[in-house]
Structures are given as C-alpha cells and as structure tokens.
Amino acid sequence: MQKKNPEVNPEKLKAIVDAACYEFAKKGYDLASTNEITKAAGISKGLLFYYFESKQKLYNYLISLALKKLWDFHNKVDKNETDVFRYYEKMAQLQLELFKKSKSLLVFMGTIPKKEMSLLSKPLQDEVYKLLFSIQTLKDITNHPEKINLTLFRSDLDGFEILLIIDYAIKGYEAKLTKCMHSIDITETNFEEVMEDFRKFLQSLRKVFYKKERI
C-alpha cells in the first residue's frame, strides 16, 4: 500500500553513474548516448529516465557528485606538512584512496575543464574553476615554497631549484603511473604495491637531495 522500496536501487544507481561517467568522459555531452549508458549499466532505457528525468539532469548529478568528492579530497590535505616528501606521500595516499573509491567520477571530472564547461550554470562553472585551481595549487608545492622546510636540503644546492626539480620528477612519475593505471585494471591488492613503489621513489629522491645525515 505504502512505498516500501527506497525510491532507487543503489546498485543500479551506481551502475548508471559509472556507465554515464565513462560515456560522458569518452564522448563529451553531445555525443554521449543514453542508449549506450543504459546498455553499459545493464538497465532499461525507461529506468534511466525514471531516475533522471533528462540527459542534462543526469549530467548535473554527476557534476555535483564529483564536486563533493573533490572537496572532500581537498579538505583532507594536510596543509601544515613542511617535509616535501612526506607532503607528497600523504598526497599520494589521498589520491589513491580517492581513485579506489571513485574512479569513474575522477575520469569524468578530468574531462570537464577541457570542454563542456558551457553546459553548466554560471555559479557551477565558477565552483568548478575554483575547485580545480585550488587542487592544482595544493598539488604543486612550487606555488607555496614558504611552507616547505628548505633547510633539510643539501646546503650546496639552491633550495627552490631543487623544489622545482622534485616537483617535475614527481609529476613525471605520476604521469607514467596514470598511463599505467588506465591500461591495467587495478585490483585491491596492488594498491599497496603502488604506494610502496612510490615510497621507494621518494626515498631515492630523499637520498639525493637531503643532507647526508638525514638518511
């Protein structure tokens, strides 16, 4: 008599979100096909439009979900860490967790700034810009070198110069890793492996750039 099922089936919703993220990321808003989304999600056409009344509403929903995840990430970053390498290690840990929990949304979000910005309402556009800029700033320590303890570096080298090199090196490492993670499927088990490898890389950087006695 009264409604007993909770409006939406969370598993089907998840399936739709995942499928939609990949479809939008792959083809952009206009070319993304709701038929393909329903097929990939394993649900019927009708259900998609029962959950989301239009393609645009679905898109907006994905945006709001992604923004939430990214703000969470943003707020978890430890802004007081002064050791470059520990800063990057914590950052990597957060990013991996985010990737593990919300891979599809990350993939989706990665495509927003390039195109499709015009589909969003002006205030939403502003929020996206603000958030992405804010995260990018956090990820790039060369934007706030004063927060980093440069006295730990070998005294025969220029601290800021080293900071730049470290930042580029880590970006390069990240780029390689990202490429790898998109091709190979990441299982639960090899997440810790990835972190361990990264820690080794950081250790190697430490050995090269920190004062000898710090090792």
Add this chain to the structure above:
Amino acid sequence: MQKKNPEVNPEKLKAIVDAACYEFAKKGYDLASTNEITKAAGISKGLLFYYFESKQKLYNYLISLALKKLWDFHNKVDKNETDVFRYYEKMAQLQLELFKKSKSLLVFMGTIPKKEMSLLSKPLQDEVYKLLFSIQTLKDITNHPEKINLTLFRSDLDGFEILLIIDYAIKGYEAKLTKCMHSIDITETNFEEVMEDFRKFLQSLRKVFYKKERI
C-alpha cells in the same frame, strides 16, 4: 583538353588532412563525422569523396602519413650522444620541429594506440606498435643507460638512480608543456622561447647533478 591541374589541390588536401586529424582524434573512427570534416576543411562533401573514396580510405591515408613523419623523426635521433642533457636537448629540438610541421598528425597519432587499432590491417598494426615502441624506447634513456656517460655525474651519487630522476623530471616538464601547448596556440615566434626555457631547465639539472667543475 588534357588534365592540367595536378589531380588534387594541395591546399584543400592539407585542409582536409588537418580537419580529419582533429575530428578522428576527438571522436574516434566511428563517431567522427565526414560532414564535420568537410565543414571544418571548408570544402564540399562531394570533394572529400572525390579525393578519398571512403571514410576508411581517408583514415588509412592519415595513418600512412603519420607513420612516415614518425619514422623520419625516429631516424633523425642521434643515437650516439652520450651526454644525457645534450641527448634530451636534441630530442626536444626534433620534437618541436615535428610539432611545428605536423601538429595535427601528431594529435591524431596520439589517439591511435588507445583505441581504433582494430581498424588497421594486421601488418599495419604491427608497424604502428613497432614504431611507437621504438620511439618510446628512444625517448626513455633509462632503457639504454649504457649509452650514457655516467662519469659526468657527481661521484657521491648513484648514476642510474640519478638517470631515473632526470628522466622523470623531464617527463614531468614535458607533460606540463604539452598541456600548455594544447591550450595556447603556438606561434612561430615563441617556439624558440620554449626551447630556450627548456635549455634553462636542463642547465639547472646539470648544475644539480653534474660534477661541480663541469659547469
């Protein structure tokens, strides 16, 4: 009475090639629209199919063009340079020249390995794989460290470890640059600027990693 024009108008051909490269790169083979290509190239639908009898033939033509450019690039690389930084500098010079001359083809080629491989004939697939692998190997000195003179590095550090860091750093620099070059339009004038910036970066790496007396 007899044919006087050389079959195809080279400017229109160029326009088609450029437009097709971007369209295929953006949407992949299936979703790429010949209508969009002709519109972007500023020619009529009929002409496209007068030059290339089908979408597939056009695609194959782009592949063969791209392969040619990349083999040229591959063959120009100086495989005997033993100074890491000079190696990377020469490499960057070649890449910039290639980018300047064949930007659209590069963008197109960058999308091939991810998808669409199945559209190519088996031997063509093999060639693409071989070429891309070969170029990737050339671009990554950590694959052939024996070609590099490690004695130039500071003697208190492990040569191969430094090589890895340098390679990552340069990849990071490249990633940033690539992102920048896709958003901003590159004019003839700022090409030399880009090279000059990169040289400064290499100089900074030299200062950090080479023996003091080498500066």
Add this chain to the structure above:
DNA sequence: TTTAAATTGACCAATATGGTCAAAGAGGTG
C-alpha cells in the same frame, strides 16, 4: 567555344538520437 577535370550540395536509405508510455513485474498488506 569546346572539353575535361574540379567542385558543389541536394539527396538517399539507413541508423541513432533523447525521450515517452502502456504494460508487465515485484512484493507488501488485507
């Protein structure tokens, strides 16, 4: 003017689009 090649765009059948809706399914209550 003639002639042959280059170029156009209206046109085609076929397919795919976002979205609808009547009907079937599911599962709790009496």
Add this chain to the structure above:
DNA sequence: CACCTCTTTGACCATATTGGTCAATTTAAA
C-alpha cells in the same frame, strides 16, 4: 487470493545525422 503502489521494461516516436552518390555547375586551359 486480490489489491495496491512502486519499479522496471522495451517497443515506439519524431527528429537528426550518418556515409556515400551523382547530376549539375564552375573553372580554366586549349
């Protein structure tokens, strides 16, 4: 069982786009 409400389906719609064709026009040298 019947009854009810909510969830789910997929055939169906008008519309737009697809790759490709071709008769007609433009171009320009002979």
